Amino acid sequence: MNIAGFVKTSFVDYPGKIASVVFTQGCNLRCGYCHNLSLLDTDYTAKGIPTEELFQWLSKRIGMIDAVVVSGGEPTLQKDLYGFIEGLKAMDLLVKLDTNGTNPDSLRRLLADNLLDFIALDLKAPLSNYERITRTKGLKLSSIIESVEIIKHSGLAYEFRTTLCPELEVEDISSIISDFEIASNYVVQSCRSTELRKAAKNKQNFRRLTLCFNRNSMLSLRGFGVSGNDQPAGIGSSYPPLHSDRPDIMSL
Numbered sequence: 001m002n003i004a005g006f007v008k009t010s011f012v013d014y015p016g017k018i019a020s021v022v023f024t025q026g027c028n029l030r031c032g033y034c035h036n037l038s039l040l041d042t043d044y045t046a047k048g049i050p051t052e053e054l055f056q057w058l059s060k061r062i063g064m065i066d067a068v069v070v071s072g073g074e075p076t077l078q079k080d081l082y083g084f085i086e087g088l089k090a091m092d093l094l095v096k097l098d099t100n101g102t103n104p105d106s107l108r109r110l111l112a113d114n115l116l117d118f119i120a121l122d123l124k125a126p127l128s129n130y131e132r133i134t135r136t137k138g139l140k141l142s143s144i145i146e147s148v149e150i151i152k153h154s155g156l157a158y159e160f161r162t163t164l165c166p167e168l169e170v171e172d173i174s175s176i177i178s179d180f181e182i183a184s185n186y187v188v189q190s191c192r193s194t195e196l197r198k199a200a201k202n203k204q205n206f207r208r209l210t211l212c213f214n215r216n217s218m219l220s221l222r223g224f225g226v227s228g229n230d231q232p233a234g235i236g237s238s239y240p241p242l243h244s245d246r247p248d249i250m251s252l
Contacts, residue, residue: 001084002026003049004039004073008057009065014096014118015157017066020058024072024081029100030135031124033165033191039073051080055087067094067117076103085115096120101147102140111154119151119158123182125168126175133167148180161187161222189222 005023013019025039025048058065068088075081076099088095096118099107110116125133127141151158160182162173173188 001051001080013069014067019067019069020065021069024075024078026077027074069096071098074100076106101144104143104146121160123160123162123176126172127179159185165191187220187222
């Protein structure tokens with residue numbers, strides 16, 4: 001398991017739980033707005049955190065940590081992801097998986113053996129623009145659609161989320177909802193990049209989203225920084241601002 005980063009304690013990555021966050025190395029997409037660019041290279045071989053050390057650290061904090069979020073990068077690229085999550089479940093920890101949905105077979109296997117408790121899938125764009133937004137040619141869009149359907153029928157807690165990056169328009173959100181037939185648990189979050197995140201643009205997008213979806217109870221807004229609670233009345237439930245950034249490699 002190539003663990004490139006670790007957040008010891010997070011209150012925002014697993015709703016209602018105190019969690020640790022594991023960041024895996026390598027991703028098969030190249031989204032221009034990615035705030036974890038150092039995690040993209042699948043062949044990156046710099047020393048990370050050994051799995052044994054991570055498990056030792058977690059085992060000493062049973063009762064203090066409720067869950068582990070496995071993020072990235074794209075965790076399903078890891079050959080030993082299954083065994084890693086088995087180890088987490090052996091410690092009676094809840095497990096949340098953050099994924100881009102490109103590997104439905106991995107998702108199906110983890111679900112079949114009851115190794116997941118929460119799934120978050122990032123929907124990058126309408127299907128017609130997926131390759132452009134992810135900067136990835138030859139992307140198998142049917143795999144992402146399949147993953148969405150697997151998650152919908154999994155019986156687990158889940159969320160679909162889209163980052164409203166500069167290459168997307170508010171109107172694209174409607175297309176995403178339609179393309180993937182989303183009926184609940186959908187979060188639109190602002191772009192994390194400090195170079196791209198402009199307060200005026202965030203406020204404009206927030207107002208437009210509110211106007212377009214003010215009767216849509218399945219849509220939540222996150223991280224637009226307009227007020228203490230981004231979530232306006234009538235647009236779903238409230239969520240924490242955003243998920244954690246990948247930290248520098250740290251010893252445990």
